[in-house]
Amino acid sequence: MQFTAALDASFWITVAAIILLLVLSAFFSGSETALTAASRGKLRAEATRGNRGADQALRVREDGEKLIGAILLGNNVANITSAALATALFSRMFGANGVAVATLVMTALVLVFAEVLPKTYAITAPEAAAARVARPISWLITILNPIVRLVRALVRGILGLFGVRTDPDGHVLSVRDEIAGALAIGRSEGTVHKEERDRLLGALDLSDRTVEEIMTHRSKMAMIDAAAAPEAILTQVLASPHTRLPVFRGERDNVVGVIHAKDLLRAVDKLVRGDAGDLTSIADLDILSVAMKPYFVPDTTPLDEQMRAFLKRRTHFALVVDEYGDLRGLITLEDIIEEIVGEITDEFDIDAEHPLKRSEAGDFVVDGGMTIRDFNRATECALPDDEANTVAGLVIHEAQMIPSEGQVFAFHGFRFEILQRKENRITRLKVRPLGGGVTPASAGAT
Numbered sequence: 001m002q003f004t005a006a007l008d009a010s011f012w013i014t015v016a017a018i019i020l021l022l023v024l025s026a027f028f029s030g031s032e033t034a035l036t037a038a039s040r041g042k043l044r045a046e047a048t049r050g051n052r053g054a055d056q057a058l059r060v061r062e063d064g065e066k067l068i069g070a071i072l073l074g075n076n077v078a079n080i081t082s083a084a085l086a087t088a089l090f091s092r093m094f095g096a097n098g099v100a101v102a103t104l105v106m107t108a109l110v111l112v113f114a115e116v117l118p119k120t121y122a123i124t125a126p127e128a129a130a131a132r133v134a135r136p137i138s139w140l141i142t143i144l145n146p147i148v149r150l151v152r153a154l155v156r157g158i159l160g161l162f163g164v165r166t167d168p169d170g171h172v173l174s175v176r177d178e179i180a181g182a183l184a185i186g187r188s189e190g191t192v193h194k195e196e197r198d199r200l201l202g203a204l205d206l207s208d209r210t211v212e213e214i215m216t217h218r219s220k221m222a223m224i225d226a227a228a229a230p231e232a233i234l235t236q237v238l239a240s241p242h243t244r245l246p247v248f249r250g251e252r253d254n255v256v257g258v259i260h261a262k263d264l265l266r267a268v269d270k271l272v273r274g275d276a277g278d279l280t281s282i283a284d285l286d287i288l289s290v291a292m293k294p295y296f297v298p299d300t301t302p303l304d305e306q307m308r309a310f311l312k313r314r315t316h317f318a319l320v321v322d323e324y325g326d327l328r329g330l331i332t333l334e335d336i337i338e339e340i341v342g343e344i345t346d347e348f349d350i351d352a353e354h355p356l357k358r359s360e361a362g363d364f365v366v367d368g369g370m371t372i373r374d375f376n377r378a379t380e381c382a383l384p385d386d387e388a389n390t391v392a393g394l395v396i397h398e399a400q401m402i403p404s405e406g407q408v409f410a411f412h413g414f415r416f417e418i419l420q421r422k423e424n425r426i427t428r429l430k431v432r433p434l435g436g437g438v439t440p441a442s443a444g445a446t
Contacts, residue, residue, distance in 0.1 A: 014089045021082035022114050028075035030118030031137050032068070034129035035061060040178075042127045053131030060134050060141070069148040070141040079110060176204050195342070198377050202340040211306055212299035213371065213389045214339060215320045215329035219425075220369075223248050224259060230285035234268065237261050244317045246330065247291045253327045255319055257291025264290055296321050299328050307336045359430070365419070368392030368426040381433065383412055391416075392426035402426075410434060 035057060043061075046054035060067055086106045091098030122129045141148070159165075183200055186192030222240050224233055226249045237245060237259065247257040267290045271282060297306060297318045310316060316333040338344050356378050357365040364379060372385040372394060388394040395418070396402060398411045402424055409416045413434050420428035 011089065014085050018082050018085050021078045022109060025075055025078040025082065025110065025114035026118040028071050028078065029115050030122040030129060031133040032071045033119040034122035034126045034133060035067060035137065037123055037126040038130040039127060043130065046127065046131065051131055053134050054127065056134035056138060057130040060138050065152060066141055066148055069152055070144045071137070073144055073148060073151070074140055079114070082106065179204060198342065199340055206304040206307065206339065207302050209303045210299065211297060211301045211303065211320050211331050212328065214303070214335050215299070215331045217329045218252070218327050221246065221330055223252060224287070226256060226287055230282050230287065233287055234264065234282065237264055246294065246319060247287060255294050255327060257288055258294050258317060259287065259291045294319055303336050303339065306331065307333065362432065364431040366391050366429050366431050368429055383414065391429060391431065395426060395429065
């Protein structure tokens with residue numbers, strides 16, 4: 001058939017229909033990318049500023065399964081119909097070779113103009129694009145809803161045959177995961193500083209961490225014996241860098257109060273400056289009458305709950321007990337805040353306490369009581385903290401023994417050398433990343 005005979009009115013109508021269908025396919029492809037890639041946080045911020053398109057985009061995204069179903073249905077109908085029209089058109093022009101020509105031409109047109117181009121545009125400004133296409137997409141969802149529901153029921157039925165259950169109301173990523181992922185990307189690209197990332201992740205992690213993970217262990221607690229002489233108690237309180245100290249009677253587990261340095265100072269001032277008061281009156285001081293009632297919390301309490309409890313009770317100090325009521329340690333509001341902002345020091349903190357140092361050879365010299373989380377944050381390593389809270393605890397867990405000084409272990413891609421041990425506690429270690437990595441199964445002592 002001659003080309004001139006093929007170029008009739010039906011030819012131009014078919015060409016126009018193919019172009020229109022390609023435009024619709026481009027619209028569906030770009031809309032899918034824009035609505036799925038747009039940040040919910042940014043859309044919410046735009047919606048609060050009065051952007052109706054952003055508000056509509058948020059409503060459209062509420063049912064992701066219905067959104068994707070409608071867009072895919074419209075996109076596939078447009079692509080298949082345009083391909084069928086092109087095949088008929090080119091068959092009129094080229095006869096038996098028309099199918100091959102139509103396949104090549106439509107593949108190029110769909111790939112460039114209906115897929116790559118609109119999706120590239122949408123991904124460059126997903127929030128703006130989502131706001132523009134939200135209203136027509138909502139109309140499309142309403143029109144195609146009956147068909148989409150039928151297809152969705154069919155898909156769920158097929159998946160159900162294989163034991164797969166879908167949750168249409170669930171999100172692939174939680175809000176926390178989205179924020180953590182965005183921070184990781186920002187850190188890798190250099191737009192987010194390490195300190196900023198650590199602070200934000202620290203705040204997000206409070207609900208996933210417990211009091212037991214950050215408390216001061218009972219072995220490191222400074223405590224006052226209620227039976228001690230008042231002069232000795234006063235000297236101990238003044239020498240301590242802490243403002244609040246637990247008071248025990250008999251055994252250290254028997255905590256009967258918490259003394260605040262300011263309350264003790266008021267009591268001493270009252271005794272010394274009284275009518276018959278002098279320095280010898282300090283011997284009449286009753287420490288328990290000055291002490292506050294102790295506040296006990298379970299060691300499994302999440303940190304965010306404990307912080308709210310501190311704020312509600314207007315106190316900064318709590319004693320941590322286990323399920324049997326035995327004393328485990330203590331926790332303060334400052335400990336929780338330090339998990340967000342990092343170490344807080346003042347003029348009374350001991351300057352010699354440096355739990356992590358870097359040697360000239362590149363090894364990390366670590367205090368055994370340093371938490372794995374703090375080690376990872378300081379070094380940007382990734383030691384697991386599922387089985388232990390501290391670096392020393394991780395070594396003991398993996399070694400299944402209490403190592404001696406000089407022993408060396410390798411696991412989780414790191415080399416651990418025991419530098420100091422005090423009784424049954426590992427007090428100092430040397431940690432070095434292994435170049436090739438070592439699996440836990442090959443860990444061993446030398």
